[in-house]
Amino acid sequence: MLPKGPYNPNETESKILDFWHQNKFFKPEFDPRDGEVKSTEEMKQDDREPFAIICPPPNAYARPHIGNVSGYAYQDVFGRYARMRGKKTLLFPGKDHAAQEAETIYLRDVLAPQGKSKADFTREEFYAACYEYFTGIMLIAQADEKRIGLSADFDRDLFTLDPRVFETVMGTFIKMYEDGMVYKDVRIVNWSPGMQSVVADIDTARKEREAELIYIKYPLVEDPTKFVAVATTRPETMLGDTAVVVDPTDERYADLIGKYVKLPLTDREIPIIANGRVDKEFGTGAVKLTPAHSADDYTMMLEWNYKKDFNRMPQNVQDAREQIGAVGYINIIWKDLKLVGPVGKYKGMKVNAARAQIVEDLRALDLIEKTEKITQNVVICDRTKSVIEPIMSSQWFIDVDRLKQPALEALKAGEVTIHPDNMSKKLEFWLQNLRDWPISRSIWWGYRIPVWYKGEISEVVNDEGKIVIQIAGEDIADMQDAVKKGLIKVQTDSPGEGWLQDPDVFDTWFSSGQWPFATLTAENLMDTFYPTQIMETAFDILELWVARMIMLGIYTQGKVPFKDVYLHGLINAPDGQKMSKSKGNNINIDEIVEKYGADTLRMLYIVGNKAGASYRVDFDKLEGYRRFLNKIWNAAKFVEMNMPENHDWSEVPADLKIESNKKLYQHILDTHAEVTKLMNGFNIGIAAQVLFENFWHVFCDVCLEEAKPNLYPQKDKQTQEVISEPDPVAKTETQQVLGFALITYLKLLHPFVPFLTEEIWQHIKPEQKKESTLGYENWELS
RNA sequence: GGGCAGUUAGCUCAAUUGGUAGAGCUCUCCGUUUACACCGGAGUGGUUAUAGGUUCGAGUCCUAUACUGCCCACCA
Numbered sequence: 006m007l008p009k010g011p012y013n014p015n016e017t018e019s020k021i022l023d024f025w026h027q028n029k030f031f032k033p034e035f036d037p038r039d040g041e042v043k044s045t046e047e048m049k050q051d052d053r054e055p056f057a058i059i060c061p062p063p064n065a066y067a068r069p070h071i072g073n074v075s076g077y078a079y080q081d082v083f084g085r086y087a088r089m090r091g092k093k094t095l096l097f098p099g100k101d102h103a104a105q106e107a108e109t110i111y112l113r114d115v116l117a118p119q120g121k122s123k124a125d126f127t128r129e130e131f132y133a134a135c136y137e138y139f140t141g142i143m144l145i146a147q148a149d150e151k152r153i154g155l156s157a158d159f160d161r162d163l164f165t166l167d168p169r170v171f172e173t174v175m176g177t178f179i180k181m182y183e184d185g186m187v188y189k190d191v192r193i194v195n196w197s198p199g200m201q202s203v204v205a206d207i208d209t210a211r212k213e214r215e216a217e218l219i220y221i222k223y224p225l226v227e228d229p230t231k232f233v234a235v236a237t238t239r240p241e242t243m244l245g246d247t248a249v250v251v252d253p254t255d256e257r258y259a260d261l262i263g264k265y266v267k268l269p270l271t272d273r274e275i276p277i278i279a280n281g282r283v284d285k286e287f288g289t290g291a292v293k294l295t296p297a298h299s300a301d302d303y304t305m306m307l308e309w310n311y312k313k314d315f316n317r318m319p320q321n322v323q324d325a326r327e328q329i330g331a332v333g334y335i336n337i338i339w340k341d342l343k344l345v346g347p348v349g350k351y352k353g354m355k356v357n358a359a360r361a362q363i364v365e366d367l368r369a370l371d372l373i374e375k376t377e378k379i380t381q382n383v384v385i386c387d388r389t390k391s392v393i394e395p396i397m398s399s400q401w402f403i404d405v406d407r408l409k410q411p412a413l414e415a416l417k418a419g420e421v422t423i424h425p426d427n428m429s430k431k432l433e434f435w436l437q438n439l440r441d442w443p444i445s446r447s448i449w450w451g452y453r454i455p456v457w458y459k460g461e462i463s464e465v466v467n468d469e470g471k472i473v474i475q476i477a478g479e480d481i482a483d484m485q486d487a488v489k490k491g492l493i494k495v496q497t498d499s500p501g502e503g504w505l506q507d508p509d510v511f512d513t514w515f516s517s518g519q520w521p522f523a524t525l526t527a528e529n530l531m532d533t534f535y536p537t538q539i540m541e542t543a544f545d546i547l548e549l550w551v552a553r554m555i556m557l558g559i560y561t562q563g564k565v566p567f568k569d570v571y572l573h574g575l576i577n578a579p580d581g582q583k584m585s586k587s588k589g590n591n592i593n594i595d596e597i598v599e600k601y602g603a604d605t606l607r608m609l610y611i612v613g614n615k616a617g618a619s620y621r622v623d624f625d626k627l628e629g630y631r632r633f634l635n636k637i638w639n640a641a642k643f644v645e646m647n648m649p650e651n652h653d654w655s656e657v658p659a660d661l662k663i664e665s666n667k668k669l670y671q672h673i674l675d676t677h678a679e680v681t682k683l684m685n686g687f688n689i690g691i692a693a694q695v696l697f698e699n700f701w702h703v704f705c706d707v708c709l710e711e712a713k714p715n716l717y718p719q720k721d722k723q724t725q726e727v728i729s730e731p732d733p734v735a736k737t738e739t740q741q742v743l744g745f746a747l748i749t750y751l752k753l754l755h756p757f758v759p760f761l762t763e764e765i766w767q768h769i770k771p772e773q774k775k776e777s778t779l780g781y782e783n784w785e786l787s
Numbered sequence: 788g789g790g791c792a793g794u795u796a797g798c799u800c801a802a803u804u805g806g807u808a809g810a811g812c813u814c815u816c817c818g819u820u821u822a823c824a825c826c827g828g829a830g831u832g833g834u835u836a837u838a839g840g841u842u843c844g845a846g847u848c849c850u851a852u853a854c855u856g857c858c859c860a861c862c863a
Contacts, residue, residue: 011824211860218863237863250863284862292863301861381863431791431858438859545857575857613801613810617792619856623799625812635823643822683803691803698810706827717821 007768012638014602018760030778031156033093037781049533056092057534059521061542062099065139066107070591072576072584077155078610080541085756089784096157097524100143102166104451104513135450149594154603154759165516169527174516175455175497182495186404191472193303196396199389202447211382220374223266234374236288241360244348245337248294253279253322263325276329279322280305296334297397335470336397346470397472401445408556409436415565423570424687425617435548444512451510457494458505518553521566537567544572544617574619604758605630614690641765644747647716658742665711666742673746693757715739
């Protein structure tokens with residue numbers, strides 16, 4: 006019998022959690038047909054259809070807030086639905102080491118308060134300390150995942166740095182190396198002085214700041230009394246200029262394209278070239294080109310050298326290109342923010358000091374036309390907020406051409422479907438514009454790049470401003486050169502005495518991008534579960550993560566890693582702002598779960614929300630869903646108390662005579678059909694809403710009221726005299742339909758509110774279903 | 788600058804793909820106390836941001852405009 010009183014989610018949910026996990030219901034090895042946990046081999050052999058979701062691994066560095074865990078509710082709905090439809094279901098949980106961000110947080114929040122830094126550790130000690138610290142956080146995260154009801158196989162919870170993942174991640178890199186897709190090259194990178202590391206474009210942000218725009222006159226070589234003026238906020242970088250750029254259609258400069266100017270303060274002459282990116286309206290319409298210290302300039306250099314769009318260029322530009330040839334770069338700022346290379350007397354000066362000196366020297370030469378104040382967008386490091394210094398540096402890169410084309414084709418061929426579908430355009434656009442992937446990170450927390458050097462590797466800037474790599478003191482021209490000379494080997498283990506491993510680690514997305522097959526490989530489940538069915542994650546990492554999983558999945562396995570991608574929106578704080586620790590509007594799971602229960606929180610995540618749309622925490626809604634749970638609880642009590650002794654709950658009604666019963670029966674059929682259709686179409690927010698409406702306002706408000714006269718005597722309100730007795734035949738039929746309706750509703754509701762429905766099921770389930778969970782009851786009606 | 792969303796009741800949001808604009812909360816009135824620390828019934832409240840267009844029919848499709856948000860980007 007269901008207990009009296011209102012529903013108490015907190016007590017019930019912890020009890021149900023124990024019941025689920027102790028019985029190992031969420032392992033695919035659990036076979037509901039005989040209630041036993043089989044061996045993995047037996048599971049692989051059985052004829053149930055496989056269904057797998059690889060759960061997005063949360064970052065190891067911080068406890069997730071209620072926004073972060075919303076995805077688990079969706080993954081769980083898909084997983085439970087699959088189980089009820091007879092599939093052997095695996096929800097694979099994991100945790101991500103989040104290389105760069107995690108290391109930053111560890112240094113800032115753990116070591117710095119103790120007055121320590123990386124310098125106090127060896128690399129191995131530091132790694133071990135991180136591992137221990139993050140393991141603690143990961144256990145809390147796992148508890149939160151369980152608490153929300155995620156029906157994952159937690160015995161398999163896997164960390165991205167687990168030794169069983171190692172081979173997979175390294176193997177992919179080595180395969181790429183053998184396929185000629187890995188290269189070490191010099192190119193412009195975002196140097197973060199705060200991180201003392203190269204950071205990816207995605208880890209940068211922009212900030213407005215006041216700057217002084219300085220107009221510098223560059224004398225023409227053919228007539229030093231004439232000048233081309235350029236406007237810049239960074240005059241010190243002029244020492245690294247290799248050209249002046251103008252718009253190819255700018256009439257003011259048409260005659261000058263192809264001619265040379267004398268670069269002041271140096272003895273160099275640099276050409277005037279053209280590129281459509283230059284804005285005629287800004288400054289003087291002529292730009293100094295410093296490819297080593299400006300990403301824009303670097304791009305323009307490449308475009309000039311590769312003659313991008315030259316068939317559309319005016320003839321004089323094409324002629325100039327033939328005459329001038331390619332332009333190069335000169336790196337004049339180094340990682341310590343001091344000047345290097347061919348900078349004459351400024352060598353060794355700090356950037357700021359050099360800037361002041363150069364402006365002063367230019368003034369002395371009367372080469373400054375004017376200055377003006379402007380606001381500019383400066384690139385900053387997203388994590389440390391320090392201003393990014395673009396420099397040339399040698400980095401490991403992955404050539405993405407061979408990764409992105411198959412991914413684009415798979416998208417086009419419909420091998421992957423994105424929900425909502427408009428996001429696939431975003432993904433396509435991103436893939437098309439993808440540039441080579443810099444994968445090295447100069448940190449310790451992560452997978453160390455499996456490249457070995459025969460001796461010390463270093464990077465220096467020579468007198469021409471070129472980056473030179475040296476291994477064991479020997480200059481290296483390129484990768485092939487180093488391999489040929491026997492100075493580099495790519496393998497996981499040390500080639501022997503005297504070999505030194507590359508100090509950098511992989512970008513965290515390099516390992517998490519392999520997550521669908523890394524997880525399944527670690528558990529030896531590839532044959533059964535790859536490719537998986539659904540990837541459910543937040544829309545904001547569509548490019549960062551989903552795109553990379555698709556590319557790497559196709560590259561290593563020859564198949565897309567999942568068929569459908571469901572993207573949920575972000576959940577914001579009640580004020581509509583993004584939740585973040587720094588704003589102090591973070592909400593932990595406990596705060597909600599203790600008061601309202603996990604089922605209620607799941608309803609908030611799901612009901613009425615559509616894929617890709619963000620929404621906010623709304624306490625009124627939470628209160629509404631809490632009442633809904635109580636409504637279900639009471640409706641179940643009502644049905645149960647009106648059932649005969651030993652009622653057979655698996656009975657399906659037939660040959661109904663009473664009009665109200667026919668109506669209720671039809672209502673159940675309709676609701677089942679509608680919800681099933683919505684679930685299959687990934688409209689789970691609407692499915693949940695339909696259930697909410699139908700259960701409360703049709704089943705409870707109408708059908709149960711209409712059933713009452715068939716169940717017990719009706720009394721006159723005033724006199725309390727019995728005015729009608731129920732017909733015994735009608736009563737039996739009504740009981741039959743009500744029982745069927747309740748069971749069906751419990752099943753339909755179960756993916757959304759698993760705790761409550763399970764609790765009710767445990768009280769009313771038939772004798773022969775002992776020890777069973779509602780989670781494996783057949784979704785279909787008969 | 789480019790791309791992608793969004794703009795619907797006082798508030799927060801839906802509308803199952805072109806077919807009578809809905810829910811929750813709020814507010815008003817009535818009723819219930821043998822499922823409901825509450826529940827039920829009725830009601831107030833919307834020219835669906837604006838202006839055009841396509842269509843028998845538009846919140847939904849097209850064009851433009853105005854705001855809001857996110858992403859990308861190169862204004863030195």
